[in-house]
Amino acid sequence: MLKILNHPFLALISANFFKIAGVLLINKVAATVLTPEEFGIFGQFVAVSAIINMLSSAGLNNAIVRDVSAAEDSAKQATGQDYFWTMLLFSGVAAAVFLGLYPLFGGAWLGTERLTLPVILLALSIPGFSFYISALSYLSGSGQQRRSAALQAYGVLAGVAAFAVCVAFGRDLVGLSLGYLLFLLTPAAVMFVARPLPLAWPGLSWSSVRRKLGDSAAMFSAILFLPTALVLSRSQLAASAGWDTVAMWQVLTRLSDVYMQMFAIYFTHFFMQRLHTASDEWPLMRQAALLNLGAMAAVGALFYLFYDLAVRLLFTSEYLWGREFVLWQVGVDSLKVLTVVMMYTFIVQRRFKSYIAVELAQAALLLVLVTQTSLGASLQGLYWALLLSAALGLAVAAGLYFKGRTQ
Numbered sequence: 001m002l003k004i005l006n007h008p009f010l011a012l013i014s015a016n017f018f019k020i021a022g023v024l025l026i027n028k029v030a031a032t033v034l035t036p037e038e039f040g041i042f043g044q045f046v047a048v049s050a051i052i053n054m055l056s057s058a059g060l061n062n063a064i065v066r067d068v069s070a071a072e073d074s075a076k077q078a079t080g081q082d083y084f085w086t087m088l089l090f091s092g093v094a095a096a097v098f099l100g101l102y103p104l105f106g107g108a109w110l111g112t113e114r115l116t117l118p119v120i121l122l123a124l125s126i127p128g129f130s131f132y133i134s135a136l137s138y139l140s141g142s143g144q145q146r147r148s149a150a151l152q153a154y155g156v157l158a159g160v161a162a163f164a165v166c167v168a169f170g171r172d173l174v175g176l177s178l179g180y181l182l183f184l185l186t187p188a189a190v191m192f193v194a195r196p197l198p199l200a201w202p203g204l205s206w207s208s209v210r211r212k213l214g215d216s217a218a219m220f221s222a223i224l225f226l227p228t229a230l231v232l233s234r235s236q237l238a239a240s241a242g243w244d245t246v247a248m249w250q251v252l253t254r255l256s257d258v259y260m261q262m263f264a265i266y267f268t269h270f271f272m273q274r275l276h277t278a279s280d281e282w283p284l285m286r287q288a289a290l291l292n293l294g295a296m297a298a299v300g301a302l303f304y305l306f307y308d309l310a311v312r313l314l315f316t317s318e319y320l321w322g323r324e325f326v327l328w329q330v331g332v333d334s335l336k337v338l339t340v341v342m343m344y345t346f347i348v349q350r351r352f353k354s355y356i357a358v359e360l361a362q363a364a365l366l367l368v369l370v371t372q373t374s375l376g377a378s379l380q381g382l383y384w385a386l387l388l389s390a391a392l393g394l395a396v397a398a399g400l401y402f403k404g405r406t407q
Contacts, residue, residue, distance in 0.1 A: 015149035016261045018156040024314045026163060026183060027254050030176050031247075031315040038173050040243030041111050043250030044234050045118065045177050048109060051227050052122045053184065055098065056129035058090035059216045061137045062268065062347050068141025069273050080138035081202045086212050088130045089204075095126045109235055111243060118177040125185050132188035135197045140268070144196070151194055155187025162186045225363035233370045233382060240377035249379060251319045252329050255310060259299040263292055263337055267344050275348045282405070285341050292337045300330035328383040335390035342397040354400040362393035 030042050064083045071079045102119065110119075132155075139148035159182065166179035238246045271288055278284050303310075304326045311319050339358065346355040369385035370376035376385065 015152035015156075016265055018153045020258050020261055022156045022160045022163075022183060023257070024254065025160060026176075026180060027250075028314050029167065031251075031319070033171050033176065034173060036244035036247045036318060037242065040234075040238060040246035040250060041115070042173060042176060042180075043247060044110050044231065044238075045115050046180065046250075047227070047231050047234065048119060049122050049180065049184065051231070052095075052098065052119075052126070053129055054227065055094045056087075056091045056126040057133045058087045058094065058130070060087045060090070060212060061133050062272065062344075063212065064134060064137035065141040065268065065272060066276060066348060068138055069143075070276060076138075076142045077198070078202060080134065080141070080197045081200060082204065082208060083137075083212070084131065084134040084197060084199070085202060085204055086209055087134055088127060089209070090212075090216050091126050091130050095123050099123050109231055111235070111238055112173075114174055115177050118174065118181055121178075122181055122184075125181070125188075128185055128188035128192070131197075131199075132191045135191050135195075138197045141273075147196065151191055151196070152187065155190040158190055159183040159186035225359045226366070229363040229366045229370075233366060233376060233385070236370050236376040237379070237382055241379065245379055248319055248322045248325075249382070251311065251315050252322050252325055255303065255307075255314070256329050256333055259296075259303070260333060260336075262299075263295070263340070266292070267340055271341075272344050272348060275345060281345055281348075285345060289338055289341050292341070293334065296330070296334045296337055300327075300334070303330060325379060325383055328387065332383070332386045332390050335387070335394050339390070339394045339397045342401045345401065346397075349404075351400075351404060354397075354404065357400060358393050358397045361396045362389045365389045365392050 031039050034042060060083055064080060067083070068076050068079050099120065102116075102123075136148055136152070139145070139151075162182035162185075163179040166182050167175055169175065170178070234246050234249070237249065267288075271284075274284055275281055304323075307323050307326050308320055311317070311322070343355060343358060346352070346358075366385055366389040369388060370382065373381075373385075375381035
């Protein structure tokens with residue numbers, strides 16, 4: 001399918017745009033079928049499902065890429081297997097904690113009890129998600145980006161078909177949520193059939209598990225702190241301005257995801273591998289910052305110019321009023337991209353305390369601004385909170401990086 005894309009980066013970009021296209025199609029259906037209030041709740045379900053999906057990685061996906069790429073060819077598969085079983089162990093514990101706590105906060109987060117079944121099914125699907133993520137990371141670390149891209153593309157096509165079948169039987173909030181679950185889970189089934197990473201039990205040692213706890217703790221901070229703060233921010237916004245305003249934020253973030261996927265591919269599959277082999281990371285970091293800021297300026301301009309067309313095609317005209325927030329979204333994303341340059345450096349250098357400090361600072365400030373001030377009562381205020389939070393994250397990351405560099 002992707003033989004014409006000889007460059008691994010282009011292959012991965014294409015595969016991710018398959019996924020983005022699938023997500024946008026689902027959002028188009030949801031925006032058309034559901035009321036704005038229901039679409040806002042659906043967006044909250046998507047955000048919660050993203051947290052569950054990240055829990056299934058146990059925060060180890062980037063560590064897999066790092067260690068598999070550094071391993072000898074004969075040891076790459078064993079390294080991937082070792083990480084998969086460790087990931088399954090860690091994520092299983094996290095899933096159990098999530099399911100135990102969900103009755104306490106689920107209704108408040110989602111604004112309804114109707115989506116309890118889809119959320120529980122999502123949590124129970126963690127083993128499938130764990131295999132999918134570990135297999136993708138193994139393929140990337142072992143230099144098999146084109147195979148990874150092809151499997152992702154086939155998985156997305158199968159997932160869209162599964163979503164369509166599910167929605168045919170239930171064109172309501174619950175039916176679309178279950179369809180979205182199938183959309184996420186079907187690529188894992190495709191990956192299991194292909195099985196690029198055999199599931200043989202490698203025999204985990206306590207020293208190996210303990211070493212990976214550092215990676216997992218650092219990345220779990222990213223999973224638990226900022227995404228959870230964003231979910232709580234949505235709930236606060238819904239309580240003050242209504243779920244239809246949350247739906248508007250959902251539209252802006254989904255459009256932002258289209259171009260942010262490109263940056264995620266670059267950092268995960270290329271920048272981190274080059275960092276691992278660099279004797280001095282600073283020239284590479286400076287180059288990455290300038291390259292990505294230039295790319296952000298270009299895509300931000302396109303986002304603003306074609307916002308109305310994109311909303312009409314991918315959502316409905318009810319959400320055209322969000323144009324005034326496009327530049328806010330681009331500003332927040334630009335700060336994120338600069339921060340990520342240093343965050344990936346922390347991962348490669350195993351500076352987990354620095355990584356956790358940045359994530360905790362952003363999440364804490366966002367929660368304080370949203371819950372303790374009037375900024376959480378409107379979309380304009382929320383973007384102010386997001387911008388200030390992202391700026392603090394960049395400042396803390398830069399301070400910690402340069403402090404470590406001078407020591």
